[in-house]
Amino acid sequence: MTATQDIAISVRDLKTFFYTNNRCNKALNGVSFDIKKGKTLCIVGESGCGKSVTAASIMQLLPTLSRIEQGEIIYHADRGDIPLHALEKNGRHMRRIRGAEIAMIFQDPMTALNPVYSVGFQIKESLRYHMKMVGRAAHQKAISLLKEMGIALPEKRVNDFPHRYSGGMRQRAMIAMAMACNPKVLIADEPTTALDVTIQAQIFELMDKLKREHGTGIMLITHDMGVVAELADDVAVMYMGNIVEAGTVDEVLRQPTHPYTKALLASVPVLGKGKNQDIKAIRGSTPDPLNRPKGCQFADRCDFATAQCQTMPEETHITPTHRVMCWRYKELVPNG
Amino acid sequence: MLTYIIRRVLILIPMAFVICFLVYLGLELTPGDAVSHMINPDAAGSMNPAQLEALRQSLGLGQPFHVRFWSWFTNLLQGNFGYSMSGGVPIANIIATRLPATLELAAVALVFSTVIGSLLGVVSALKRGSKTDSALTVIGMLGVSIPEFFFGLVAISIFALNLGWFPVGGRSMPGYLTLWDRLPHMVMPAMVLSIMLTAGVMRYARSSMLDALSRDFIKTARSKGLPEWRVNLLHGFRVALTPVVVLIGFRLPVLIGGSVIIEQVFQWPGIGNEFISAVRSQDYPVVMTIALLSVMAVLVASLIVDILTAVIDPRVRLGE
Numbered sequence: 001m002t003a004t005q006d007i008a009i010s011v012r013d014l015k016t017f018f019y020t021n022n023r024c025n026k027a028l029n030g031v032s033f034d035i036k037k038g039k040t041l042c043i044v045g046e047s048g049c050g051k052s053v054t055a056a057s058i059m060q061l062l063p064t065l066s067r068i069e070q071g072e073i074i075y076h077a078d079r080g081d082i083p084l085h086a087l088e089k090n091g092r093h094m095r096r097i098r099g100a101e102i103a104m105i106f107q108d109p110m111t112a113l114n115p116v117y118s119v120g121f122q123i124k125e126s127l128r129y130h131m132k133m134v135g136r137a138a139h140q141k142a143i144s145l146l147k148e149m150g151i152a153l154p155e156k157r158v159n160d161f162p163h164r165y166s167g168g169m170r171q172r173a174m175i176a177m178a179m180a181c182n183p184k185v186l187i188a189d190e191p192t193t194a195l196d197v198t199i200q201a202q203i204f205e206l207m208d209k210l211k212r213e214h215g216t217g218i219m220l221i222t223h224d225m226g227v228v229a230e231l232a233d234d235v236a237v238m239y240m241g242n243i244v245e246a247g248t249v250d251e252v253l254r255q256p257t258h259p260y261t262k263a264l265l266a267s268v269p270v271l272g273k274g275k276n277q278d279i280k281a282i283r284g285s286t287p288d289p290l291n292r293p294k295g296c297q298f299a300d301r302c303d304f305a306t307a308q309c310q311t312m313p314e315e316t317h318i319t320p321t322h323r324v325m326c327w328r329y330k331e332l333v334p335n336g
Numbered sequence: 337m338l339t340y341i342i343r344r345v346l347i348l349i350p351m352a353f354v355i356c357f358l359v360y361l362g363l364e365l366t367p368g369d370a371v372s373h374m375i376n377p378d379a380a381g382s383m384n385p386a387q388l389e390a391l392r393q394s395l396g397l398g399q400p401f402h403v404r405f406w407s408w409f410t411n412l413l414q415g416n417f418g419y420s421m422s423g424g425v426p427i428a429n430i431i432a433t434r435l436p437a438t439l440e441l442a443a444v445a446l447v448f449s450t451v452i453g454s455l456l457g458v459v460s461a462l463k464r465g466s467k468t469d470s471a472l473t474v475i476g477m478l479g480v481s482i483p484e485f486f487f488g489l490v491a492i493s494i495f496a497l498n499l500g501w502f503p504v505g506g507r508s509m510p511g512y513l514t515l516w517d518r519l520p521h522m523v524m525p526a527m528v529l530s531i532m533l534t535a536g537v538m539r540y541a542r543s544s545m546l547d548a549l550s551r552d553f554i555k556t557a558r559s560k561g562l563p564e565w566r567v568n569l570l571h572g573f574r575v576a577l578t579p580v581v582v583l584i585g586f587r588l589p590v591l592i593g594g595s596v597i598i599e600q601v602f603q604w605p606g607i608g609n610e611f612i613s614a615v616r617s618q619d620y621p622v623v624m625t626i627a628l629l630s631v632m633a634v635l636v637a638s639l640i641v642d643i644l645t646a647v648i649d650p651r652v653r654l655g656e
Contacts, residue, residue, distance in 0.1 A: 059559055061555060061558055061559060090558070090564050094561075095561040095562070095563065096561060097561070098558070098559055098560065098561035099559060099560035099561035099562075100561055103559070103560075104559040106552060106555065106556060106559075108552060111551060111552040111553065112552045112553055112555075112556045113553055113556065114553040114556070114557065114571050114575065115553075115575070115649065115650070115651055116574050116575055116648065116649050116650060116651075117571075117574075118650075125557075125560060125562060125566075126560045126561070129560070129561060129562060129563075130561060161650040161651070163650070163651050174556075177556075177560065
């Protein structure tokens with residue numbers, strides 16, 4: 001296992017529940033993972049599996065009707081370990097970490113920037129609150145951030161309002177904002193879903209550069225397997241509030257063990273195979289989160305399900321880094 | 337920004353001209369003319385048609401429509417609105433004495449309702465679902481749905497007749513010269529006038545604020561670690577402000593045109609009160625001038641709204 005000093009955030013047995021209409025949705029049901037310094041952790045899974053809730057839990061940006069029920073989120077800061085789950089949601093301590101040490105970029109850059117303030121103003125807000133940087137110094141810093149993010153004519157663009165930026169530029173501006181205080185961890189919640197493919201590649205290239213140059217740990221939420229193969233150092237596959245399989249990118253993509261991971265990889269269309277290729281969609285649909293199956297959440301849709309799957313499988317380590325939640329993983333390990 | 341304002345003002349000029357034309361045309365299309373209003377039908381019947389014709393000619397009514405319109409319009413530009421038919425007083429003088437009273441009331445009501453209304457609306461939105469919110473919502477509903485004159489009468493009955501705190505009506509008493517002297521007269525009409533507007537602004541501000549708070553950029557602002565007040569006010573309220581400004585702006589002409597009912601209830605010597613008596617005595621030049629004034633107020637208000645929304649929301653600044 002990795003030494004503790006390389007880990008930026010460790011999440012242990014995190015359970016986040018949503019309470020709506022007097023019913024409880026166990027959105028995260030015991031999730032554990034580490035975000036390592038200078039590495040990219042990709043979290044993949046289909047819609048509604050809890051990817052974004054994981055991000056919101058770390059940032060303490062959960063909606064009012066939800067809360068962290070159990071488990072811990074430890075942020076390994078230079079000044080010591082900080083239990084994020086225990087901090088008051090919008091309290092002073094949490095706010096000092098948010099944006100300064102752990103920053104986040106969102107899915108849709110079109111709506112994530114405030115339309116009535118200039119991009120520069122929004123970047124300078126971070127600088128003002130975390131670095132006590134105001135006036136000319138902040139302005140220069142904002143310009144240099146935009147420049148670093150590859151925005152042309154940053155001196156002029158810094159005063160522009162978001163509606164004068166293109167989608168890709170807005171996401172760059174978002175990243176500039178997030179990187180303003182040189183955070184230890186950057187959480188990116190599907191940062192390119194709303195952008196077209198060429199821009200997507202540019203944004204990821206930018207994130208990769210930031211990771212290398214600043215040693216930022218990145219948690220990238222995506223459902224694009226191509227992105228995972230390209231960027232990830234570690235991968236966690238989520239399904240219905242659990243991490244069903246996690247490991248290094250090689251382990252998970254080359255030796256997928258959980259039936260869900262296998263099915264997910266089999267369902268990706270391959271470029272060049274033509275339009276008649278046989279895409280293996282996963283049969284059935286995700287269960288109702290308020291009316292979950294007992295035991296393994298994937299059992300109903302799984303080709304390998306047995307009676308044993310009626311009870312929740314334990315998390316098992318195949319290698320020190322590769323773990324899986326499946327009763328029959330031994331039979332499914334490729335070459336194993 | 338300056339280009340935007342200049343452009344917006346320039347658009348106003350042809351609009352104002354067209355409106356003047358339409359108002360004049362409207363009057364032209366009513367049956368009869370000034371002479372038939374000046375002389376009662378019995379007398380007119382006994383008069384010699386030649387005399388009537390001579391009167392028409394002397395008043396310039398024999399001229400073709402466009403000539404009369406043009407002379408009326410150029411007079412208007414010089415501040416000459418004509419004369420009241422019932423008193424023979426220049427209408428400009430009537431407006432000059434009545435308008436300040438109306439504006440005084442309108443200003444107080446506008447400032448009060450804007451400040452209190454937005455404040456309560458924001459509080460209501462931030463404490464959504466709480467008891468404060470429910471109470472404010474109910475009060476707001478009552479405020480917008482109960483007609484103003486009812487509040488006016490209730491206020492007179494309680495605060496003027498029973499408690500005797502404020503005078504029943506009027507704007508001042510003889511010898512009352514300073515604003516401070518006249519303040520007690522203003523309290524009730526201003527408050528009653530404010531009720532409906534305040535309630536409206538509050539409900540608008542609440543829903544607009546809730547809408548703004550649910551937007552993605554609020555989450556972004558929070559994720560930057562900004563304090564809650566900054567998230568709510570700078571990011572939330574600033575965006576929520578635009579619809580509220582529009583609402584207040586379009587209430588402005590109503591207030592300037594004189595709140596007819598309130599001025600009547602409190603015997604406030606403003607434009608609205610004058611309007612009522614002019615209608616009753618069929619004093620067409622006065623009615624027309626006040627109507628024109630109201631329409632111009634709409635134009636000016638929409639100009640103000642446009643400029644304010646452009647200040648608040650940069651996306652509005654067209655053609656920059």
